[in-house]
Amino acid sequence: MKVYEALAKAFAAEGTKTVFGMMGDANMYWMEELDKLGVELVEARHEGGGLAMADGYGRVHADPGVCTTTSGPGVTQLATTLVVAARARTPLVAFIGEAPAGDPSYVQRLDQSRFAEACEAAFVHVTTPDLAYDAVQKAFYIARTESRPVLISAPMDVQQKPFPDADDEYVPSTELLAPVRPIFPNPEVVEQVADLVAASERIVIVAGRGAERSGAGDEILRLAQDTGALIATTLMTKTWLSEDEFHVGISGNYATRTAIELFQDADLVIALGAGLNKYTTNHGYNYPMAKYVQVDTKHHVVMGDGRSADIFLQADARLAVQELRAALETRGVHHTGYRTPDVKEKLATAWVDDEPYDVEEGTVDPRDVCTTLDEQVPAEIGLVIGGGQNICFSTILMKKKRRSILMNQHFGCIGQGLTTAIGQMFATGKQPTFLMEGDAGFMMHLPEFETAVRSELPLLVIVMNDQLLGAEYHKAVAKGLNAELARISTPDLGEVGRALGGRGSLVRSIAELETAIAEFVADPAPTIVDVRISTQVISIPYRRLHFGQEA
Structure with missing residues (x-):
């Protein structure tokens, strides 16, 4: 078995079903082997387009997106979308060919590790035949655990060498991962949050991707009803939980004028799986008088204005809301808050933009x-x-x-x-x-x-x-x-x-x-x-x- 065959076998074992990209000298043998293994190959018209397809795939699929390019110029075409995928925190693995290791004058030579670093991506190098399995396992492990794009760079001459461990079974990265257990909230911190909620009158819940992925939707709807809270989302969770009649849309510069006016009176913001960056808080303008509770699975998160939340609770969003609701029920807390007929009437027309403009003939508003x-x-x-x-x-x-x-x-x-x-x-x-x-x-x-x-x-x-x-x-x-x-x-x-x-x-x-x-x-x-x-x-x-x- 050649190294390119071992690399293809390892990708298939990682659950790869679809690969996006363009064929070239430095990845064609690997692509042919994947085809033999039943992996769908989607030939794009541009290397960056193939990576962007893998980015879209990786954002919504359980397995990382996968793309491929040939060496040198095929790799440099990835630059913008690599940074996009890194900023989007997309789990993604790109198999990139590389110039022959023994030919420093090869026309498509490129220091691909420096390129990856500049584009905020991880880099794994297949420098010798015996590293083929390890490289694929490491790349997928990083993509899954760090939620980021990873480049596997394999020199053309190394790919053609015999793979020394052909009799070994490949161990997918998923077998290295411990079962994911939701983080249970610290009861003492939950009590502090409950005290703050009990003392607040106008609460806004900002629900982000972390809350959506934890399955916290039903619990958030109940918490909002119990506390009289408005529900807002981050940009990335647009329209989530919009079945609630006091859902106000996106928090930030994409908020409606009605939402921004309501946010001005908030005395507490509860951020659930939401980063509270400067765009979500509109540089602090949205909630000028509010205190903040932030719930996140990370050890700690600093808000976009450089401050820490008044109370930070490390926890799974769904479990945090469950425990908070239990603590509030013990206290008998039930606020009307924002949930009044007047606010409901304002929200009915919140998305209407009737600013007058003269529209040119032959165009549409x-x-x-x-x-x-x-x-x-x-x-x-x-x-x-x-x-x-x-x-x-x-x-x-x-x-x-x-x-x-x-x-x-x-x-x-x-x-x-x-x-x-x-x-x-x-x-x-x-x-x-x-x-x-x-x-x-x-x-x-x-x-x-x-x-x-x-x-x-x-x-x-x-x-x-x-x-x-x-x-x-x-x-x-x-x-x-x-x-x-x-x-x-x-x-x-x-x-x-x-x-x-x-x-x-x-x-x-x-x-x-x-x-x-x-x-x-x-x-x-x-x-x-x-x-x-x-x-x-x-x-x-x-x-x-x-x-x-x-x-």
Whole structure:
């Protein structure tokens, strides 16, 4: 058995079912061996696109996402998405080929360990044949336990050498992991939290990914009812628990004006599995008079403004809320708090943005696009939201609870929406999904739409097309610069979708958008809907950040 065969066997034993990427000299033998083992190979049109697909896969699947590239230039194409995956804390393993160890003049030579370090990824090197099994096990162990991307770098000449331990059975990294037991909260700290809750009148619960993953939903709903609390979420858990009638949406700069006004009166924030970074607290502006309780599985977390919470409780979110509710019941605590008819009436219209704008002929108000999609795309169709200025509309205004919602704002870059959507769909059985993306971000990885077509993915791409670098355009207007420098025309992207083998349409009215939605819902297939939106309508976050408006 050759080293490349041993490496492929180890990947398969780790549970790898799908690998995204591009074939080259330095990974082709490994890929062929995976194919023989029944692993699905998804050939992307760009190495960075393949990594982004693995990123989308790893964020929603129980096993790490897996991608591959050849050596040198194949590796350097991964840079932006590696940082994205690191910031998103995605468990991901990338098998990267490497120049022959004995040829320092090889044209694709690169110090790939330094590259990995610069991109905030872990690095495992297969320097000798006997390290093949150990390298794969170590890489998957790091990905699973540290929740981060890992590069396995295997020189071409080492891959072709005999594997000396061919008779040994590979031990998957999962066998090294102790059973995960939820952290039980310290009873004394729970009592302190209960005292603080009992003394508070206006409580906001901020629920994050940690709480969602712990299965704390039902307990949080009961705690909110017992304490009269509002329920807010972080950006990454958008619409979770929105069945509660006092759910106010996202906490942070993506909050509605109604939510921000209610937050001003909060005297206690209970953060459950939420990092309370500066975006979630809106740099402290959201909760100026509140004390903080923070529940997290980490030993300790400092909030985004550099402070520690008034009470930090290391615990599993579900167990923490259970114990807190028991302590409050013993005290007979039951607050009305925010849960009044007046607050309920305010929340009924919280997501309405009626700021008047003059919309250019042949374009659509992007707010109406979001409302129409929210109303007419069924909840069982998942949503992926890309990056850039235009997603500021969908992030705030789309409030329907869906089968899944995947956000792409970990590194402040554009161009990740289409590719992470593809990866997420492979991880969830290719269930119908729609993507909200801007034109500039979509154009970056336009060829990957053909990957979606080739893979027969039921993906609806909604391109919010203002024919601008939207963020730069509106910032330039606000700062008195030449905004026209940010204008970039685009072709009819619906026509491009058809040319790439899918479906597509150009939309200049809400009626045309409704027709396009109905066609996809009736027969989900790879589709691009190029929605020409007005450049005059400014999103709520941009009105706040750049124009100083109370939006």
